[in-house]
Amino acid sequence: xxxxxxxAAAATAVALLAARDIIQKRHALLRSFPVIGHARYLLETMGxxxxxxxxxxxxxxxxxxxxxxxxxxxxxxxxxxYVGFGTEVDVEHVQGHAYLKQRTxxxxxxxxxxxxxxxxxxxVLGGPRGRAKAFRPASVVNISAMGFGSLSGAAVTALNKGAxxxxxxxxxxxxxxxxxxxxxxxxxxxxxxxxxxxxxxxGSFNLDKLKDVVAGAPxxxxxxxxxxxxxxxxGGMLPGSKVSEEIAGIRGIPVGEDCASPSRHTAFGDVDSMxxxxxxxxxxxGLPVGVKSAVGEMGFWRELATLMARGDRGADFVTIxxxxxxxxxxxxxxxxxxxxxxxxxxxxxxxxxxxxxxxDDLTFIGSGKLGVPENAAVAxxxxxxxxxxxxxxxxxxxxxxxxKCHTGKCPTGIxxxxxxxxxxxxxxxxxxxxxxxxxxxxxxxxKVSSAVGVAxxxxxxxxxxxxxxxxxxxxxxxxxxxxxxxxxxxxxYLTDEITSLLATERAxxxxxxx
Numbered sequence: 001x002x003x004x005x006x007x008a009a010a011a012t013a014v015a016l017l018a019a020r021d022i023i024q025k026r027h028a029l030l031r032s033f034p035v036i037g038h039a040r041y042l043l044e045t046m047g048x049x050x051x052x053x054x055x056x057x058x059x060x061x062x063x064x065x066x067x068x069x070x071x072x073x074x075x076x077x078x079x080x081x082y083v084g085f086g087t088e089v090d091v092e093h094v095q096g097h098a099y100l101k102q103r104t105x106x107x108x109x110x111x112x113x114x115x116x117x118x119x120x121x122x123x124v125l126g127g128p129r130g131r132a133k134a135f136r137p138a139s140v141v142n143i144s145a146m147g148f149g150s151l152s153g154a155a156v157t158a159l160n161k162g163a164x165x166x167x168x169x170x171x172x173x174x175x176x177x178x179x180x181x182x183x184x185x186x187x188x189x190x191x192x193x194x195x196x197x198x199x200x201x202x203g204s205f206n207l208d209k210l211k212d213v214v215a216g217a218p219x220x221x222x223x224x225x226x227x228x229x230x231x232x233x234x235g236g237m238l239p240g241s242k243v244s245e246e247i248a249g250i251r252g253i254p255v256g257e258d259c260a261s262p263s264r265h266t267a268f269g270d271v272d273s274m275x276x277x278x279x280x281x282x283x284x285x286g287l288p289v290g291v292k293s294a295v296g297e298m299g300f301w302r303e304l305a306t307l308m309a310r311g312d313r314g315a316d317f318v319t320i321x322x323x324x325x326x327x328x329x330x331x332x333x334x335x336x337x338x339x340x341x342x343x344x345x346x347x348x349x350x351x352x353x354x355x356x357x358x359x360d361d362l363t364f365i366g367s368g369k370l371g372v373p374e375n376a377a378v379a380x381x382x383x384x385x386x387x388x389x390x391x392x393x394x395x396x397x398x399x400x401x402x403x404k405c406h407t408g409k410c411p412t413g414i415x416x417x418x419x420x421x422x423x424x425x426x427x428x429x430x431x432x433x434x435x436x437x438x439x440x441x442x443x444x445x446x447k448v449s450s451a452v453g454v455a456x457x458x459x460x461x462x463x464x465x466x467x468x469x470x471x472x473x474x475x476x477x478x479x480x481x482x483x484x485x486x487x488x489x490x491x492x493y494l495t496d497e498i499t500s501l502l503a504t505e506r507a508x509x510x511x512x513x514x
Contacts, residue, residue: 063324068372069395075440076396076433097468098378098477100460106453117505118167119442121363122458122490122498123385125221126288126316128361133286134316135220137386139168140457141376141441143434144367144388145190145225145292147173148180149247150405151394152422154430155414156180158397160187161427162434171388174225174261176250177213183431186218190292192225194261196251203260205267207284209252214285221317222281224274226265226293227339228321231330234263234338244417271303275313282316290317290363295345296338301352309356319388320346322368330406342368343378347481350383350488359383360491373444380445380457381465381477383488389441396437397430455499462488 014035021034030037064072067088074081089097118138126134143163148156150173157180163170164184172181174192181187191210194203198210213219248255268274274291282289295301308314322342339345346366353359366384370376371392379387391399398412405415413425445457452464462478469475478488490498 063369063391064372064395064401069401071372072392072395072437076437078436081440092468093471094468095470098374099466099468099474100377100448100452101464101466102451103453107455116439117442117509119446119456120498120501121386122456122494123360123363125363126282129282129288129314129316131282131286131288131316133220134288137169137220139166139438139442140380140386140445141371141438142168142188142386142388143170143185143393144390145171145173145188145223145228146390146394147175147190148178148250149175149417150415152410152413152416152418152425153178153180154422154425154427155394155397157183157427158425158430159393159434160185161431162393162397162438165431165435166438168438169220171223175247176252177217177219178250182217183427184218186220188221188223189214189217189219190223190225192261193263193265194251194259195267196253199252203262203266207280210281211284214287219285219287221288221290222285223317223319224265224278224281224289224291226291227296228292228294231334231338234331234334271300271307275304275307275315278315279313288316290315290319290365292319292321292367294321294323294339295349296340298348298352301349305352305356305358308353308358308361315362317363317365318349319365319367320349320384322346322366324368342366342370343382343481346379346384347382347483351482354383354484354487359487360494371441373441373448376441376445377448377457377460378465378477381460381462381488382481382483383462385458385490389438393434393437396433398425398433455502458490458498459495 017038018034021030021037024030067083071081073079091097091099119140121137121140124134124136127136143159146156146159151159156178160170160181161183162168163186168185169188170181170185171188172178172190174190174194174196176197177187177189191198191205195205197213198206200206214222243251243253243256243259245255247253251259253259265274268277278289278291281287293300304315320342321339322345323339324341340348346364350359350364353362363385364383365386365388366379366382367388367390369391370379370384370387371389376387394414395401397414399410399414400412402411404410408416408418410416410421413422416422449455449457449460452460454460462481462483463476465477466474467477467480469480477483489495
């Protein structure tokens, strides 16, 4: 009797659904194929997951293939991240694949390295321009710009605490410095076009508010965001429905009102005034100040390098974001077809400064899928001094690449403001995973540097890597990107300094280990 009632209820539900499908006019498929047509929409919704686990091979998926994600997951959990039975890469045919050339003989190197060591930058950030609070970053791998609002409070907390545990820095993103950024990690404060957290009521920049923010948190540097890889040259609109009291308080905007982020800055309007703005922030705060940008037309970079060559004004660092980057929502046109990919964009910017002999005078930071060892190694060989990781850090705290960041329905509680979804992410346990992942990436970079015969990843050169160029052919990284002799390399003084610093650290570790 009970089974008959259930069957009758199910049949009624199916009949009602069929009637609704036949009457509605929005979907032709459902009018022609009532009920069963819903299977198509279900499969479409589950498409990314089906491709990840059933359809695609380990090397096919994008943005991150299964092998890359598996390495990040295993590393973050402290598990075995090795592989067995050889490579799955079609080594002689994969166009663009990078191969590092190990050296048979090299200067004396030691494998005795503290696994907790942070692997410092070869350059002092702000040192060449004499900033009052110049410092040597303790880690060449740091957390990229991901703000509260785009990410949940739980996710930001996990990332910041993880950075603190690993001795790395955490970029606040343009959404302002939130309470979730105060988990102990050193901060890079990002200033976007809307000047969240340091703005007047009309959206213009307010220096006094910036100084208050800097004074109340462990801010180590300021990054002026000009554009990002996901949506370069594009502003944004934060709907009033998403402007809660918490977000309004952090960003300095009215509760429940739409808030536009312009596509361009209003505090400056050209390279000359931008340099004045950089010097103003540096003078008032004492902090190193730099810019972040994706790479499009090169006139901006040529003018920046030319004006910096005078020596009176300059950015302390430039963060180059590849067009393949992006942690949040963006129009597909911008995600796919605006701004140069990282390697191409970075090499052009680096070459612009190298032509004028300025590369030792500022720090180059790379971002855009650089959180896997092979990509990071290429970035260092091209001249990067540090790399920022965003999506890879998200993967380390549980992201499954469901590609729902733009919907606010991230199933792992990372890119969402849903209390129910965010509740599933435990900041304490996930912060440990972030830290373990960051350490694993640094360790991998140290190991590959040693294989190449150098003490630090910044000493890997563009001639130490070859790029597959068609079947059975390869060219050096220097040849592919038109590097001249010495490009991508730091100067002799910096080389001696970082080599000596690492030797001292490793000698100290050996003594403690005995």
